Amino acid sequence: MIVLIIWKRLLVLDNNKMEKKKLSTTFKLLRALGFNYSEEEYGDVSLWRVIWQFFHNIRQKHRQNMMDWAILEPFAPRKLRPRLMRKMGCHVGEGCFIGDHVRIDQGHADMITLEDGVSVASGTRLLCHQRDFKDYFVGSDYNKLGYIVKPIVLKKGCLVGMESFVMPGVTVGEGAIVGAGSLVTKDIPAWTIAAGRPAKVLKEVPHRNTEV
Numbered sequence: 001m002i003v004l005i006i007w008k009r010l011l012v013l014d015n016n017k018m019e020k021k022k023l024s025t026t027f028k029l030l031r032a033l034g035f036n037y038s039e040e041e042y043g044d045v046s047l048w049r050v051i052w053q054f055f056h057n058i059r060q061k062h063r064q065n066m067m068d069w070a071i072l073e074p075f076a077p078r079k080l081r082p083r084l085m086r087k088m089g090c091h092v093g094e095g096c097f098i099g100d101h102v103r104i105d106q107g108h109a110d111m112i113t114l115e116d117g118v119s120v121a122s123g124t125r126l127l128c129h130q131r132d133f134k135d136y137f138v139g140s141d142y143n144k145l146g147y148i149v150k151p152i153v154l155k156k157g158c159l160v161g162m163e164s165f166v167m168p169g170v171t172v173g174e175g176a177i178v179g180a181g182s183l184v185t186k187d188i189p190a191w192t193i194a195a196g197r198p199a200k201v202l203k204e205v206p207h208r209n210t211e212v
Contacts, residue, residue, distance in 0.1 A: 026050055060106040063088050068100055076100070082114075090114065099162070105129060111151040118154045121180070123163040126152050130168055155190065164199075175205060 026047045066072075067081045081098035089109035096114050099122035104112055108128035114120070129149045136145060150169030154160065158172045161180035172178060172188045179195025179202075188194045191205040 057106065060088055060109070064103070064106065067098070067102070073100070085109070085112075085114075093118065093156070096120075099124065102126075108149060111149070113151065113153045115154065115156040115174075117157040119159040120154070121160060121162040121164070124160050124166070125164075126166050128152055128168050158188075160184075161195075177205075 023043045024045055026049075027043055027045050030045070030050070063084045067076065067084050069076070072080050077097050077099060078095070081102070082092045082096045085092050085098065085104065088104065088106065089112075090104060091110075091113040093114055093116035095117045097119040099120060101123050102120050103125045105126060105128040111128045112126055120126075128151060129147045131142070131145045132148045133145065136142070148168055152166055152168070153171040154166075155172060155174040155176070157174055158176045158178070160166060160172065160178045161182060163180060164178055164182045164184060166172070166178075166184045170184050170187060172184065173190030173192070175191045176188045177193045178184055178188060178199060179193070181197070182195050182199040183197040184194070185198045188199065189201065192201045193203050193205065194201045196202075
């Protein structure tokens with residue numbers, strides 16, 4: 001009886017493995033056309049999903065391009081860009097400043113949150129996904145790796161400096177300042193100043209001296 005139960009469980013595991021290996025016809029076609037999408041993420045993709053994603057990407061790209069229209073520059077940082085980011089799916093609070101050529105993870109825009117008064121300087125990139133290297137070894141195929149997908153949260157009143165990268169899963173604390181050109185891979189505590197690649201806390205923001 002015990003042997004029979006173990007045998008049935010083994011059959012279930014084998015069937016699950018076989019199901020995981022099945023690739024949709026659409027995915028095979030995309031691979032044949034030269035698109036090296038991850039099997040883990042896109043192996044069962046449908047034709048309808050590809051069509052939807054195509055038009056969605058066009059719409060998102062159009063909105064992203066509108067953020068940098070020169071004719072709208074006078075009121076773009078505090079009016080147009082925050083509004084366009086909301087249209088793209090981001091959660092953007094009041095009084096935010098968005099510099100020119102800021103790029104967001106368009107496929108995961110709904111995972112990006114900017115609280116009130118956040119400033120994101122020119123050229124910054126907010127990325128919610130990256131390749132997952134935990135199963136990457138000598139001889140592995142990079143294109144078959146899955147992704148790490150995590151949200152980004154920029155807390156009230158923080159600043160991300162020019163040309164910085166904010167990576168998946170990062171929270172920049174309230175009032176924190178991230179120096180220009182930083183690579184933010186870990187959370188930045190509230191009311192600190194951080195910089196570098198990767199970014200590290202350099203100092204804490206002091207309390208105002210109220211003594212007369």
